[in-house]
Amino acid sequence: MNPRSNRRIQDLKGRRALVTGASRGLGRHIALSLAGRGATVALSARDRSRLEGVRRTILRAGGKAIVCPADALSSAQVERAVETAVRRLGGLDILVNNAGGAERFAGLTELNESDWSAAYDLNVLSILRFTRAALPALRRSRSGRIINIASVSGLEPGRFNPHYSTAKAAAIHLSKVLANELAPMRITVNTVCPGPLRTDAWERNLADQAVRRRLPLSVCRKRVEQEEAAKVPLGRVGECSDVTGLVDWLAGDSAAWTTGSCLRIDGGKLRSIG
Ligand SMILES: NC(=O)c1ccc[n+]([C@@H]2O[C@H](COP(=O)([O-])OP(=O)(O)OC[C@H]3O[C@@H](n4cnc5c(N)ncnc54)[C@H](OP(=O)(O)O)[C@@H]3O)[C@@H](O)[C@H]2O)c1
Structure with a gap:
């Protein structure tokens, strides 16, 4: 979503968000959309120059953003990035764990053990790293939100990329564990499962x-x-703009009583009702 197009809806004004994988793809669009709704956004990923480009786009549209680069596979870098975000934003209300994907696209017989470990590291452990680092700040927020980006392939695996779909299934499970654990702190945790984008x-x-x-x-x-x-x-x-509205909603006040949910947004691709 273009920040200009929803400039009048400022329902996230005053909220502070950290978006991972914000240098390109879906994470970039999520960051632009949250900023367009008034949130101040900390942008994280490995590629600093791309992050700076996203920040400039947000600033040009009248929004606020900072960059806090990190490799999501490194606990030390994640802790530093979250510390920077919390210090410069003065706190944190929304964490969007979007960084993910597969380094290698392949079928079952082509994948080796390190492909499976890498997929788990990026799609599951990165959520844990950012969540742990952000937890003290999210606890201080009056409306803490964690939004994890998984995939419909975590609900119904296809024939390709089983390392990725298995890791996304684990990410969905982890989100539910976190939702149960963090509800007493009034932090909601929800999963968005996009179809092909x-x-x-x-x-x-x-x-x-x-x-x-x-x-x-x-x-x-x-x-x-x-x-x-x-x-x-x-x-x-799908286009990224098909998904950003759902993330905006989960980040806002209207979703205050929604936690532990796994929301598919896939053009109807999955045929089951679960
Ligand atoms: N595209 C789809 O069809 C689709 C469908 C369902 C779900 N999803 C999910 O949506 C999310 C975004 O996917 P996308 O399609 O937008 O992917 P993308 O275009 O490849 O972007 C991935 C983002 O993650 C960041 N990233 C990758 N590895 C990282 C690492 N080690 N440390 C920090 N950041 C890292 C990348 O930034 P740097 O390279 O700068 O680090 C980039 O910003 C993923 O979780 C993906 O699984 C995508």
């Missing part, structure tokens, strides 16, 4: 598929998009 990761996946299928990228792009759209009742791959 057009992001940088989507583009990398397409490039990988083009090699696997021995197709030119443009042909592969058309084919994969048609295949994926056919699996979605609403007939298209």
